[in-house]
Amino acid sequence: MKSPIQFIFVAMVVFLVCGPVHSQEIKPIPIKKFYKDRVTRNLQFLCKEAECLDNVIINDRGLYIYPTSQRVDKPEFILYWREMSHFNELLEEKSNEEVIEILKRKGQRYFHGIKSTHVDPAKYPVSDFGGLKVAIDPGHVASNMGEAILERRYMRVEGKHYNQKRDIEFFEANLAYTTGLRLKEMLEDEGADVMMTHEYGKSAMGINFYEWLETDYKKDIVDGYKNEWYNREKFNHLMSGDAPDFVMFYDVFRNKDFVARARAINKFQPHLTVVIHFNASEGGQRYGDKYLPPVSENYSMVFVPGSFLGFEVDGPDEIDQRFELLRLLVSYDLEESNVFASNVIRELDQQLKVDALPADNDFEFAEKYSIKSDLADGVYHRNFYLTRAVKGPIAYTEALYQDNYDEIPLLGKKDYTIEGIKTSSRVKDVAQVYFTAIEKWLNYNKEYTKKLDALYDDKYGDEEIYEAELKGMSEND
Ligand SMILES: [Zn+2]
Incomplete structure (x- = not known):
């Protein structure tokens, strides 16, 4: 006969080994299944065209990325399923160039001497405001109406629409920057570490357009040509000195600014990046003294990485984009971007009563360059420079229509004044939306990590088992 204490002990052992009998049995997901599911799922949102899909093979052993079509070339990057956690660690520790070199040296072999054999495929690293690092990138550069007119991001509306004499004027760079400052303030109050990509009125290079024109900017025109920002004809036009300010601004200065923004963000290594823009209706025609007519629609959109076109990943020059494609296939960046962006769109709807752009729209960007998110309407995968070049989860937000009839007077x-900058108190509402969306994203991470702990601690927390499984494969498998 067992004593009651012995009985309880036996019952506890049975419970710990077998788990609660009444609940569904929890089986550890093999690492291969975990990554194969992720990569297969992500691929649907990463390639817009068949000419991109044919650079990728997913099979039982792993993932293969080809420099052009798989039928023509040898794979450029090969990752086996069991190597993927290690690859994700490399992404955190090393630059893209270094990781590309490592992958090239590895070729079709397995990684040698993986230091960390713990199989922890996707612990979402942050679930609290304390320790959270957020990069905020307020869109555009202007700090006054003149500069806003140069970058063509301003609103001027006739007062007559509102039975008043005075016209209404404001500009996006001001709204975006002060939204960012307000969000920064709210996040810092909760203990987060926040960086802004630029100062008010400056590019991420630390200078504005006119200051840039005083520099030796011709070398930037040459750099831009090497980076395929424009063709030979445009290059000659830019070098001739005859190109108008607007062309110099858009084709050279702004692209250089994007590169500097991405570089600053990646250097900071944030857990999350929020790019702040304000939306406007498509095709609004300016009239008279550059006025825009108010519109009745009011929609938001948010962009996340993905939707690569064929030509963007084809050919020897596009190795950087193919590497970003590989990162987005294997890391959790795409899923995390999508979750955060969906939170943003939902809060814009609930808090500001601004709808997501409906799925059945006839916008060219949606048809030609984007893939709609499966988590929410209004969220689109799109291969912008920033959504591609920034590592980690990112949402490129376009809140509300600045030319909406009700938004214009607001x-x-x-x-409202923040850090000496005069703006509209409407930016506080928008900042609150992003703050709530971040809070919900942290909760998602917390729940996800709990779920993974339950799934992986059994079998795959064990280094010896993993080593044994690795030994079961030959070096040149
Ligand atoms: Zn914008």
């Missing part, structure tokens, strides 16, 4: 108010 956005035109100068009833």
Whole structure:
């Protein structure tokens, strides 16, 4: 006969080994299944065209990326399923160039001497404001109406629409920057570490357009040509000195600014990046003294990485984009971007009563360059420079229509000052949306990590088992 204490002990052992009998049995997911599921799922949102899909093979052994079509070339990057956790660690520790070199040396062999054999495929690293690192990238550069007119991001609306004499004026760079400052303030109050990509009125190079024109900018035109920002004809035009300010701004200065923004963000190594823009209706025609007519629609959109076109990943020059494609296939960046962006779109709807752009729209960008998210309407995968070049989860937000009839008087108010910058108090509402979305994203991470702990601690927390499994494969398998 067992004593009651012995009985309880036996019952506990049975419970710990077998788990609660009444609940569904939890089986550890093999590492291969975990990554194969992720990569297969992500691929649907990463390639817009068949000419991109044919650079990728997913099979039982792993993932193969080809420099052009798989039928023509040898694979450029090979990752086997069991190597993927290690690859994700490399992404955190090393630059893209270094990881590309490592993959090239490895070729079709397995990684040698993987230091960390713990199989921890996707612990989402942050679930609290304390320790959270957020990069905020307020869109555009202007700090006054003149500069906003140069970058063609301003609103000027006739007062007559509102039975008043005074016209209404404001500009996007001001709204975006002050939204960013307000969000920064809220996050820092909760203990987060926040960086802004630029100062007010400056590019991420630390200078504005006119200051840049005083520098030796011709070398930047040459750099831009090498980076395929423009063709030979445009290059000659830019070098001739005859190109108008607007062309110099858009084709050279702005691209250089994007590169500097991405570089600053990646250097900071944030857990999350929020790019802040304000939306506007497509095709609004300016008239008279550059006025825009108010519109009745009001929609938001958010962009996340993905939707590569064929030509973007084809050919020897596009190795950087193929590497980003590989990163987005294997890391959790795509899923995390999608979750955060969906939170943003939902909060814009709930808090501001601004709808997501409906799925059945006839916008060219949606048809030609984007793949709609499966988590929410209004969220689109799109291969912008920033959504591609920034490592880690990122949402490129386009909140509300600045030319919406009801938004115009709200956005035109100068009833709020932050860090000495006069703006509209409407930006506080928008910042609150991003703050709530971040809070919900942290909760998602917390729940996800709990789920993974339950799944992986059994079998795959054990280094010896993993080593044994690795030994079961030959070097040149
Ligand atoms: Zn913008």
